[in-house]
Amino acid sequence: MQKINIVVAMIAVVTLINCGDKALDSSSNMDDIVTLEFRDYQYLRYKYFFLDDFYRVNLSDFHQVALGPQIPSEFAIDPNTLAVYTSESDSESNAQSREGVAWVNVDEPIIEQRGGVERGTWTQLDANDDYVLVAESGYIILNRPLQEEHALAVSYRTQEGRQIGNIQDDTLKLELIKAKDPRPPFPTWNLEWKNVYQIVPDSLQGPQGLGFDRTAIDVQILKEVPDEAPTAFQGNESFLQIFGLDLDNPPDQHIDADYIGLDELQGVLIFPDLTPFAPQHPIYRKLQDEVPEIYYQQEDMMAVSRYIIRIQY
Numbered sequence: 001m002q003k004i005n006i007v008v009a010m011i012a013v014v015t016l017i018n019c020g021d022k023a024l025d026s027s028s029n030m031d032d033i034v035t036l037e038f039r040d041y042q043y044l045r046y047k048y049f050f051l052d053d054f055y056r057v058n059l060s061d062f063h064q065v066a067l068g069p070q071i072p073s074e075f076a077i078d079p080n081t082l083a084v085y086t087s088e089s090d091s092e093s094n095a096q097s098r099e100g101v102a103w104v105n106v107d108e109p110i111i112e113q114r115g116g117v118e119r120g121t122w123t124q125l126d127a128n129d130d131y132v133l134v135a136e137s138g139y140i141i142l143n144r145p146l147q148e149e150h151a152l153a154v155s156y157r158t159q160e161g162r163q164i165g166n167i168q169d170d171t172l173k174l175e176l177i178k179a180k181d182p183r184p185p186f187p188t189w190n191l192e193w194k195n196v197y198q199i200v201p202d203s204l205q206g207p208q209g210l211g212f213d214r215t216a217i218d219v220q221i222l223k224e225v226p227d228e229a230p231t232a233f234q235g236n237e238s239f240l241q242i243f244g245l246d247l248d249n250p251p252d253q254h255i256d257a258d259y260i261g262l263d264e265l266q267g268v269l270i271f272p273d274l275t276p277f278a279p280q281h282p283i284y285r286k287l288q289d290e291v292p293e294i295y296y297q298q299e300d301m302m303a304v305s306r307y308i309i310r311i312q313y
Contacts, residue, residue, distance in 0.1 A: 033312055038197055040277045040307040041294035044268060046146040048139060048193035049177050051077065051154055052164075055138025056190060060281050062272045063244065066260045069136040074160035077135040083167050084131055084140065085122040085174055087151035097121040100172025102153035104187045106165050115179040115186025118151040122172055139193075141266065152178035184296045194295050195276050199311045200267035212264055212313055219255060219269065220310040223289065230308060234288060239307075242286050244272040269309075277307060 050056040058070045069076065088097055103110050103117040110117055125131055125142075132141045146152055153174035155165030166173040177191045199219065200212045221239040222230035232238055238253050240246035245255045255262055261270035273279040278292035293304040 036199065036201075036311045038199075038309045038311075039302070039305045040291055040309070041301040041305055042197070043194050043294075044145075044196040044198045046148065046178070046192065047142045047144075048196050049142075049152060050139045050191045050193070051156065051175070051177060052138060053191065056274070059137050059139070060274060061244075061283065062195070062261045062270050063259075065137065066258070071136070071138070073136075074158065075138075076159050077133065077138060078157050078159055079133055079135050081155075081157040082127070082133055082135075082140075083155045083165075084125040084127075085153050085155075085172065086125060086146060087118055087153075087180060088121045088123055089149075094123070097123050098172050099170070100153075100174055102151060102172075102174035102176040104176050106173055106175040107163075113187065115183060115188065116176070118153070118176055118179060122153065122174070146178065148182070149180055150178075151176065151180045183298070190274075193270075193274070195271040195274050197269045197271075197309055198267060199269045199309070200313075212267060214257070214262060214264055216313050218312040220312075222308050222310065224306055224308065234286075237286070242284070243276055244284050 050059075054075070055071070059065070064070050085100070085102070087102075098121065100122045101110070101117065101119045102122075104113075105111075127133070130143055132143070134140070140154075153165075153176045155167045155172075155174055157163045165175050177188055179186050179188055182189060182192070199217075220232060221243065222232050223234070223239065224230050232240075232253070234242055238246060238251065240253055240255060241251050245259060245261075246253060247256055261272065263270060273281050273284040275292075275295050276284070277287070278290040278295060279285050279287055289306055291304055291306055294301060297304075
């Protein structure tokens with residue numbers, strides 16, 4: 001099988017080498033190589049969201065997406081019924097704004113809890129311009145990251161006819177999927193994806209709007225070692241194998257060419273596990289030096305960080 005040159009590496013800064021303001025171009029020569037480095041905690045924020053914990057549980061390994069729907073068809077979301085709303089401040093309200101309340105488990109009575117209920121005015125996002133729905137897996141991708149201080153909520157119906165939320169009444173009743181100023185204890189915290197890395201910035205978009213050329217990109221994942229150079233291996237296995245990105249037999253230290261989580265259109269790398277540096281799925285629990293703090297705290301990230309993702313194209 002053809003492979004994509006990707007190795008996992010860990011370092012602390014983002015470096016652009018001789019790229020200026022050029023867009024990515026697979027025809028560029030070696031003088032135009034771009035090198036980007038991200039820490040383990042620098043996953044993409046406020047763009048990828050599950051619509052319910054049910055869908056999160058059923059997509060614990062992103063490899064499953066390539067195998068087709070992970071849930072019975074009757075539980076998939078009816079795309080024609082999805083409405084996505086963001087909260088507004090008083091200064092942002094307009095003629096299209098609507099009063100509403102969003103809470104966790106909207107089909108049950110409101111339980112007042114921190115980060116579990118949001119009230120105020122809401123504006124509806126445009127299904128054509130603002131987000132993409134993956135109906136059979138129950139998640140959305142926002143075209144632009146949401147501001148931290150904005151809440152995100154939805155209403156939809158499943159293919160079996162189960163209605164979530166109500167947008168027909170004067171006051172919206174919505175399922176909350178992101179609270180304002182989210183914190184780890186909030187009940188919606190895990191609905192936001194934490195395994196997506198924007199490996200190509202918007203300013204470096206490639207031809208035909210693609211984020212990168214799969215045949216030209218090289219990704220490395222490294223672990224920092226005190227007083228030594230960062231390493232791409234844990235024992236005899238590369239971190240690409242540990243993270244489930246190099247599954248060929250024999251492994252060749254490159255991301256599999258058919259891995260669906262290497263997304264050219266979005267310019268991202270999606271790790272198979274939902275929290276790759278503190279893996280939850282049994283298949284990926286081989287990582288010996290985990291970093292759970294990057295998913296459950298919001299301060300001193302650099303102090304706990306151990307891994308670097310390096311990208312070259």
